[in-house]
Amino acid sequence: MAFKNYILVCGGAGCEANRGVDLYKTLQKELQEQGVENEAQVVKTGCFGFCEKGPIVKMLPDETFYVSVKPEDAKEIVAEHVVKGRPVARLLYDKTQSRTNAKLEDIDFYQKQVRIVLRNCGVIDPDSIDEYIARDGYDALAKVLTEMTQDQVIEELKKSGLRGRGGAGFLTWKKWMFTKQVASNEKYVICNADEGDPGAYMDRSTIEGDPHSILEAMTIAGRTVGASQGVIYIRAEYPLAIIRLENAIKQAKDYGLLGENILGTGFNFNIEIRLGAGAFVCGEETALIASTEGRRGMPIPRPPFPAVRGLWQKPTVINNVETYANIPMIVLRGGDWFAKIGTETSKGTKVFALTGKINNSGLIEVPMGTTLREIIYDIGGGIRGGKAFKAVQTGGPSGGVITSEYLDTPIDYEHLQKLGSIMGSGGMIVMDEDDCMVDVARFYQEFCVDESCGKCAPCRIGTRTIYNLLTGICQGRGTMDDLQKINEIGRAMQKAALCGLGQTAPNPVLSTMKYYEKEYLAHIKEKKCPSGKCRDLVTYYILPNKCIGCTVCARRCPVGAITGERQKIHTINQETCIKCGECLKACKFSAVFRR
Amino acid sequence: MAKLTLEELKKLREEKRKELNNRRTEGKDVQVIVGMGTCGIAAGAKDTFDAFLKEIDQSGLTNVTIRQTGCMGLCHSEPTVEVIVPDMPSVVYGNVNPDVAQRIVRKHIVGKIMINDHIFDKPAADIIK
């Protein structure tokens, strides 16, 4: 016999610290004392987020969400909720605290996430077109083919305010309109699935979880702009996504939802897959087109824009995966529905890959305008290991860092740009006190050196020069002049580089220089790395008054740099030491010290 | 499958929607849905999937369907599995290794008792009704 109620008590680290275990036991005791132990089961769960409001209790099946629940509240929860079936009002999560959920009337839960792009991910079998169809799949295409004119589709997109999710945030309806307006016997629709940002995997997950939504949206785009051929340009590093796309294309063709005479309407549209081969610059649309044509992925100056002259010199619509995934919902529910979600200038939701030093890393989708604090603490469950939050990096090698003082900034295109970062594709990497910002800037610059295609001098020489200067700073050879040089080169690249990669390559370093100047100065003036990450700038010592001569560190040292007899004070030979920090981790007596 | 017309697409949708909602196709009213994106598979979702197959086979249960789906977004607790049992709220379990899979079958599906320490919150309400 199943229980009537399930009382889920969050067992995450944050809630445990707030007497979550006591609460769990008290609830069980109360169930027995009030004689309803067969009515409800108390279940300890994994972290539910909202850690600052812990302990969290969620009642099933009615989805009631209680916050800051103390063991003393157990009696009332059992007496009211379990016995009488009435929620305990004073413990309910106050929805008005959340700025984002009130805006969409049909979503009225405590959750911070709204899933439009990811509506089917984790719900349907991605290999089953039937399950996609059951959840309104290809309904939008049917509507576009039979009930809407091309201009009406563009009008809905205009109302929706949808902007490109891949980079600069150009309005999607404009791209489509420009392409539609150009007269040409052939046009193309391209899906950019060349998700090259380190730390981002939104597009991979979207395709792996819901490949048909991309096919449907591309077909809608084809109908709207007058194209009959689509191309999905996808990273070869995503084999599972490629297999699922191939399978989806085959199923759609079998059903007549792709190919000739779609749904008997006389409209023809085909989609083929082209593989990337590991070049970040191919995320730039003109480079992507060059690569699709089988050439080296080098960008060309715009204009002409691909909307006028794109693939094989024909008018071409290029959108990224996430942009497309929104489109069937906009067509079905209308542009006005979509425009209700988000902020004044940034409509809809954004998918982020929340990773780094965070408890609940994952793929999340939040309405535009959600604050970083909500994302990191309510959804992400805070910083791993109880460490201090330092920064969030967004936009990958083209983006910048956001510091703790801006945690309450609503995330949208404009606010991020103002902070010197960008929406980018949606990687959101959380950093804690152990991460060195100079080193992070160096890491991204190294990436840009590798990925610069070499066509234009500002990017080719600029990235290399900045990288060399940053390496020098990390190794203790930096001067104040170097900072000045980085600044000048960076500003010049922003203005003079040919494509988005070069123009944004200095962002990580300029942004960290702005917000973490002190760290740069510590590296240059004091030759110290405050977080201890830059190995050339740290020294490990053994404190003689604490060392008891247990020999653990000496045995752990990979290069034999530690000497000392048993029960005698040990010393580190600085010449041999490679500064791996193993001794610091190994010592149980806090005798190893890092400076 | 023959090419669909507009009418046939509508009909197919109605049929499949009923199937998905009722989840009682061929008398199978229990569903185990394993997240099989790249992350999930890297974290061992295939072993989890096989463990469910084996355990359900050994328990002689005939009313359980095991399906795959994409990423549920809970990367920190992969592999993730949604379990739907009649008269019980559907829940998502995280960090489901073959051992936990066995417990889910024995306790949750057979015994109708939820398992401690592995339930995670579904990240968002479903916007498709």
Add this chain to the structure above:
Amino acid sequence: MLSLEIQFISLTTEIAEVLILNTTMEKPAADDKKLTPELKEFIRQWKPKPGNLIMVLHRVQEHFGYIPRNVAFEVADLLDVPLARVYGVVTFYHLFKLKKPGRFKIAVCMGTACYLKGGEDIIKELENILGVGLNAVTPDGEFSVEAVRCLGCCGLAPVLSVNGEVHGNVKKDQLAEIVAKYKGT
């Protein structure tokens, strides 16, 4: 082949690359690889499609594990493109290799999340275990290690993959075990 090389002379910008090609691609003596009939058929099917070069090279690399020198000549010939373009494309994209990798390709993720969580230490430890560094092959031809940009499993950082099989939350002391699992199989 002579006619093919004369063709290059007019393409002044690409001459330098051809010279490099002759020196850096594996020498013919050590490389008697030839396109198989299946690969030739694949190329024949793709030939009429514009922009086929990258797709063909993917297929070739899938078969050989890299782009052998002789095969590059054959591909250029069959597709009717200058060899310099083949070389240009092969060297532009990170994924294409001119050298034969190990039987087991270890790809250590150096995406941001993995980097922050110790990707570099993983590479150093692998170097200790295998005795060869990045982009080199162990003398027995079993393993090669490369650093790659984001395998897309950031939630499991740090990660590495061996011939495409992803291992997540990798700790330094598990590496010997992972290597042993593949060695000699």
